[in-house]
Amino acid sequence: MIVRAFRGLRPRRDMIEKVAAKPYDVVTTEEARKEAQKNPYTFYKVTRPEINFDVEVDTHSDEVILKGKEVLEQFQKEGVMILEDKPAIYIYREEWQGYLQTGFYATFSTKEYAEGKIKKHELTRKDKEDERARHVKLMRAHTGPVFLMYRSRPEIDNLIMKHTTKEPEYDYTDDSGIHHTLWVVKDEKEINEIVDAFKDVEAFYIADGHHRAAAAARAAEELAKENPNHTGNEEYNFFLAVLFPHTQLNILDYNRVVKDLNNNTKEEFLKKVSEKFEVEETEKFKPSRKHEFAMYLEGKWYKLTAKAGIFNENDVVSSLDVAILQENLLKPILGIENPRTDKRINFVGGIKGIDELERLVDSGEYKVAFALYPTSIEDLLKVADEGKTMPPKSTWFEPKLKSGIIVHLM
Incomplete structure (x- = not known):
């Protein structure tokens, strides 16, 4: 399987707690607006861009989405968020109520998703896919990560874990009580070690974020058709995700x-x-x-x-x-x-x-x-391996992945 380092756009160390926000689909417009009134740097201004307008607006309009893009560019211009100077992989840990999951941010192949190597267990709705794909194309960015998992292997798990003994870039507890720690891996040899470790892995599995993955693949296909010099190596061919070993994930009822x-x-x-x-x-x-x-x-x-x-x-x-x-x-x-x-x-x-x-x-x-x-991880993997789909609302993963910790620009 393909794992790819990339230049992440991420908050300055002293701004991480202000910028990082819950996924756009677990908060209402009103909740996001209230947060923005207290905190002008919340990432909801990017993922819930309607809150940048004083009045009711069409949340699906190009104008609203492009306003989110403008805010993201402004954050970069002001130095609130910084673009990594070279490709990196970001080791990431979430700790919550005794649960600990350690994985990493990287980008993953939309081609492998289309080929079924990145396996799903849920149906997606075309209207939601269309909306997210348009968001990706207009933003020219993946602003929220897909939540992926792989079948745990001790040698790979240990390879990831060895980076957690170093000095972290981020180390904070959010207002939901989730402790976030992130380490930046920029050394080429260390990146290649991680990339090579996954070359003989047969599949990745979507835990959460089916619409984000489908939208990334759809946007990549459309952008490829629009690009007469398409090579397959462009940033739009890869989507943002965090990959965890399956044994560390926690499904609630x-x-x-x-x-x-x-x-x-x-x-x-x-x-x-x-x-x-x-x-x-x-x-x-x-x-x-x-x-x-x-x-x-x-x-x-x-x-x-x-x-x-x-x-x-x-x-x-x-x-x-x-x-x-x-x-x-x-x-x-x-x-x-x-x-x-x-x-x-x-x-x-x-x-x-x-x-x-x-x-x-x-x-x-x-x-x-x-x-x-709660549905078990093993059942989820079995459903995905058999190419079947679960009934709606079968799994609730916790802790969820926040938006705004790392952004993938295209």
Whole structure:
């Protein structure tokens, strides 16, 4: 597999805490605007460029996206962000609530993505792909990294880890309690060691950022067609990502809340659920193993255990808990045919805890909530290796990757 060093654009050491921001898709425009009022250097001004305008604007317009590009250029001009003097690989560590993941920023081949060597486990939406590809082309930059993983190998993991004994460039804890450390590797021999270590690796896997990867590949294809002197070595042929060993990644539960019981009374609903699941009234709890679910309904918690025979144990997708819940409860009983588009269902990342499920149901906004056991990394790898896709909202990775730590300019 191809791993490529590049000249990253990154915040000056004393500006990293001001610039780095959460991914654009986990904050609202309003949240980003509030942050920008306190902090004029937030990267939301680049990734949420509508906040640079006083009034409501079309967030998808060229004018808005180009304003983000202008802010990025201004940050560079003012020395808030600096362009590396030579190609580098950036060793990166995130530490959060006892979890530690150490990988590195580099650029990766859009050609290998198109060939299926960078494997995915989710479907992407064409409209979202179109929007992100246009963003990449207009910005002439990858402003947010894709979250990649490789099957862990001790010799490669140790090669990455040896750089963490050096003096870091960044070392700080953000307001979410995530400790970030970054080391810059510019020595050509050391870079080649890392690049060569991955030459016989067969595949990389997308953990998070499917639309970013698809958009980068789409933009590369379009830019290649527009370039009569295209060689394949241009910056647009490579996208920004952080690559981690799979053994260090942490998937949290991704839970569901539903607005109504689909015209069932509570008694009718519980009776139908008991046809496919063992139902037991219980104290509040989090599922502790596969095929076990927690359900909150009208002030009471229930433990649901999938009955034998309701799914195919030999099929990796249908034996996922998200699929079991969808095919045996959400779809047939609650009438949720397509969880991607049905407005009656919503999804709650496990980082918010099961108290949030209780709160949402008690508020009256939702009628019933379901907590799931997290999907395993091994299941994700198996789904990707078999060329299959997971049901929507199957995985919630935490900690997530921030934007603005490293930018890849094209």
